[in-house]
Amino acid sequence: MLSHQPFLVPALLLAEAASAQFATNAVSRQSTPVLNAIVQIGGYDDDDSLYLTTPRGSDVENPVPIIFDRNGTAVWVADSAYSNAFDMNTGYYNGSQVLTVWTGTVFSSGHGAGTCSLLDNTFNIVANVTSVGAEGADIHECHIPISTNSSALLTVYNTIPLDLSCCGGTSSGYLTDCWFQEVNITTGELIFNWSAVEHIPLQYSYAAPGGSGTEENPWDAYHFNSIDKDADGNYLISARHLHQVFLVNKTDGAVIWTMGGMQSNFTMGNGTNFEWQHHARYHEDYTKISLFDNAASDWEHDETTARGLLISFDTSTWNASLDMELLPQPYQNYSNSQGSMHLNPDGTWTVGFGSNPWMTEYSADGAVTFAMTLGDSNPPMNGPIQNYRWFKVDWEGNPADPPYVVINDSVAYFSWNGKTAVRSYDLLGGSDANGVSTVSTHVRSGFETNVSLSDFSHDYVGVLARDKSGNELGRSAVLAVANGSVIVSGSSNSSAMDSASSSAISLVAGQKVMLVVGAMTASAFIVL
Template sequence: MSRSTWSAERRYLHQRCSLWIAGTSAIVSLLYLFDLFVVPQLYRFDFRGDLSWYDLGVYGFGPSRSYVSFENESPLVEITESDNGTGCDSRYTFLAPRGDSVAQEGPMILDSQGELVWMKHNWDTTHDFKVQRYRGQDYLTYWEGSQVEGRGYGSWYMLDSTYTPRYVINPVGNYGGDLHEFHITKDETALVTIYDPTLADISSIGGPEIGWMYNCLFQEIDIATGELIFEWRASDYFPMNSTYNALKGAGEERASAFDFFHINSIDKDTQGNYIISARHLHSIICISQHTGEILWTLGGRTNGFQDLSDGQATSFSWQHDARWHADSNTLTLFDNAAHAHSDPDFQSRGMTIHLDVANREATLLSAFYHPYHTKSVSQGNLQVLDDSGRVLIGWGHSAAYSEFNADGRLLCNVHFGASAFWDFGRVVSYRAFKADWVGNPQSQPDAMVVGDVVYVSWNGATEVASWRLETWNFDHNETVDEPDLTEDVIVLHEYAKTGFETDILLPPELDCSIFRLAALDAVGNVLGVTDPLQRQADDSAAAIVQSVIVGVSSITGICGIVAVISRICGSFRRRQGSCRRCDYQLLPVGERDEAGPG
C-alpha cells in the first residue's frame, strides 16, 4: 500500500471515529436531557384503561360550556353516582376553579347535577369560597387577592343573598390577608391566617444566620368593629428545626422566605381554644385561648398521643383543613400525604379521628380515598355533611370532589377537569363545599333572541321555577318606543326552567314582535322580568338573495382580477420578445465586411 493511500485510509478512519464519538455523545446527552426533563413529566400522566373520554382530555383539560344569554363559561363536569340510589347530595356545590385551563376563574355555585347557578369572574385569585352564617344570616365568603413575595396578599369578602359585598375584612396591623383561612365562629368573630416575612436565624437547618422566614400568624377579629381579639405567632413556640419542609435554597432573600410552619386552617373547640393545622410540621395543634401556650399536639415530631390504630391515626402528612367536632370528640382533616410529585406514591385521603384528649389517645375511625388513588400535592378539605357521617372531600390540586358514607364507601364522584392530567395542576380548587343557599340577584334576567328562539338565564337566581312569555296589546295611538309596559300584558305560555339557560321556541301565535319573559317561583310569583325583547324579522328570502348577489359579485371580481393580471403578463412577454428581436440582427457577409473591423 502506498504512503498516500495509507494516509487517506487513516484520515477516513479518523473521520469515522470522530463521527461515531460525536454521534454517541449527542445520543447520550439527549437521553440524559430526556430523562432529566421529560421522564418526570411522563410520570405525571395518569392514563388507565378505565378512563372515560372526559378523563382522557378529549374535551380539554378543563372542559367548559358556553351560553347564548350569558357571557361567561362554566365547567362541564362529569358525575358518577353510586348504584344504591343515594347519589349526590342535593345541595349546592361551592368551589373556585382556577388554573391555565379554566375559562373564567372565580367563585362559582353549581347544583347537584353540575349545572351553573351563579359565578363571578374575578381577575385576581379566589380561594376558600363557601357559605357561612353571621348574625343569623347566610353570607357567601371568599378570599381574593394576588401573590406578593411568594405569599397570598388580599382581603376576605362577605356577600349577602343579593350578591352584594357587605363586609370586607383585613388583618389588624400592616399585613395582607392570607388565602388559607377565613372562618366565622359561633361568637361572630373571624379567624384569619397571615404570612409575615421576618428576619430569622435559619442556621439550624443549613440556612444563613440572618435569613428570611415566613412567620405564620393567626388573628381573631371582631367582624362588626374590626378590633383584634387574639393574635398568635408560630415562631414564639416552635423552633425552626421542627419542620419537615426542605430548605432548598430558600431564606436568602425576603421574596423567597422559608416557610417552616405553613398554617392553613383554624378552628375552635368547645372551651374556646384554637385548633390549627401546621402543614410543614405534619401536626394539628391545640392552643390556649388565654395564654397562647400549646395544650396538645397530634402528629409530627412532637406528637403527644398514643396511636391506637397502629400508626394510622397520626401518620398524616402535609395535611389541610383540620376541624373539631365537639359532639363526638372527633377531628377531621384532609391528609395530602405528599408535598411534591417526587414524594413516595402515597394516596391522599380524608380522615376522621377520635381523640381522647384526657388520656392522649387517638383512634382512626374512617379513611376516604378517591377511586383513582389520587395524590393531591396541595390544597383540599373534608366537610361533614350530616349526622350519619356522610362527608364531602374536595381534592384540592386534583379537579374533583367526592361524597362518601361513614364507612368510606363512595356515593358520588364529580370531576371538573380531565383526571389523566391532574398532576399538572391545570384545573384546581382550593376547597369544595356543599350548602343550602337562596340567591336573589338585584340584576334583571338576561335574554338573547336568535331567530325564532329566545335564550334566557338569570345569574344567581335560585328560586326560578319557570319562565312566562308575555306581550302587550299595543294601542295604535301609542308609539312602540314608549309603550305602557305595566298594563295590557298578555300572557301566552309558561315554560319550565331547564338548567342555567333555558331556550324557548317562540310560538306562532306571538303576532307582536315585542315581548318579554317573566321569572316565576314555584308558586307563580313574579321574581323579575327581562327587558323588552324584539323578534327578529323573517328575512330568510332576502338573505338568500343577498348571499347570491355577494357570491356572483365575488366570482366576477376574482375573474376580472385574473383577466387583468393575465393581460399585463402577456403584454410584458410580447414586449420582452420584441426587444430581443431588436438587439441582434443578421447581416449579409458583404454588408458585414463593409462595416469595417469595428
C-alpha cells in the same frame, strides 16, 4: 363552552341613551365563560343543597367563585372582581347567613395577602375583614366561629429576617412566619394573635429551606392552613409543613398538645398518620378531628392517594385512632395542594381534592353516594383545574336584579345569575310590550337555558322564571324583535324590577343588533 360566541363591541353612547335599569348581576354565557361541572356518580335526588367552589388553574378561563347545584349546573357565577378567589363558605354574621370569600394577591409560594368579604343573599358585600398588621389576610382561612357570629379566624403570613443556620439556611436569611388571628369583623379590632416562630422550633419542619430563605423567596417552614376553636375557646391549628395539628391556649398562647409530626403528644394508631394536610375541624364534643390528608406536596409523592380522615383522640390515654377513611371515586391520586373535608348538616361528608378537580360525597358511614368533577369528564390531575375547598351548603340566593334574556342568531338565552330557586322559564311573547304572555315553558337547563325563535311570530319577547312549585319569581325586561333579532330594547313588564323605563333605543334600520347589559358596569354592547 358554547361555540357561538358573539363579537362584543363597546357602545357607551348607547348606554347613555338607555334608561332601563342596569343589571349588576347579569352574567350571560354569551359574553362570560362558565366552567362545566360533570356529575360522575349519583345525581339530583330532591336534594337542593348547593356546592361552593373557587376554581382556578391554567384550564380555567374565568377563575371566579361559582355555586353549582346537584345537577352540576352553575347557579351563581361571580364577576371578575372576585378573580382568583379562595375559600368560599357560609357562616353567620350578627345572626344572618352570609357567604365568606377571600380575594387579594396570590403568591407563587402558595399563600396570599388580601381581604375576606362577607356577602348577603343578594350577593352584596356587607362587611370586609383583614389582618391587623402584616400584608393582609392569607388565602387559607376566613372562618366565622359559631360561638361568636361576630369575629373571623384568619391565617396571616409575615416575612421576617431570621438566622436559618439551624436548618441548613443562611445566618442572614428570611422566614415566612405564620400567624393566626381572631379579628372583630365590625370594628377590625384584634382579639388574638399568635406567631409560629415564637413557639415552634424550625427543626420540626418537613419542608427544608432548599433554595429558599432569601428576602425574595423566604422559607415557608410552617404553612398554616386552617383554624378552629374548641368549647373553651382554644385554637386548633393545621400546619401543613409540620405534618401536624395542635391546640393553642386562648389566654397565654401556650401549645396545649400536638397531634402528628415530629413531636406528637398522641400515639398515632393504624391509618392515622397524615402528611401535608389541610382543613382540620373539630367534631362530636371536640373528641374527633376531621382533616384532608394530601399524601403529597409539590416535591414529595410517597403515597398513592389523598383521603379524608376522621380521627378520634383521648387526652387521658393520649391515643389517636382512625374512625373513618374516605377515598376518592371514581378517580384516585395524591393531591399536591389544597383540599377539604366537610361534615354536612345531614351527617354526610363532602371531600374536595384540592389540586385535583373532583369532589366525592359520602354517607354517614362512609359509602360513596355522589361525585362531581370540574371541567372534563376525564380531567387532568394536579394543576390545570384546581379548587381550594368544596362545601355543600343550604343557601338561597336572591339577587335584586331580574332574569336576563339575550338573543343571538334567532336563539333566546335565559339566565338569572344567583337566583337559586329557579327551576323553569316561560318564554313570553305578544304584540304589545305590556301584554306579553306565556308562549312555552322550559325546564332550566345549564347556566343558560336556550330556546329557538325560528318560529316565533310575536313582536315582543321576554322571560318569566318559576320555582319548583311553579310560582313566579320574576320577569325580564321585554325586547322588541323582528326575524329573531332585537330591534329596540328597554321596555319592562317585570315584577322583579321596581321602575325600569320603557324608553326604546333607536338603531340603524336593517342592522342586526342586540343590546346586552354589561355584567358589572353601566355599559352596553352591540352584537354583530
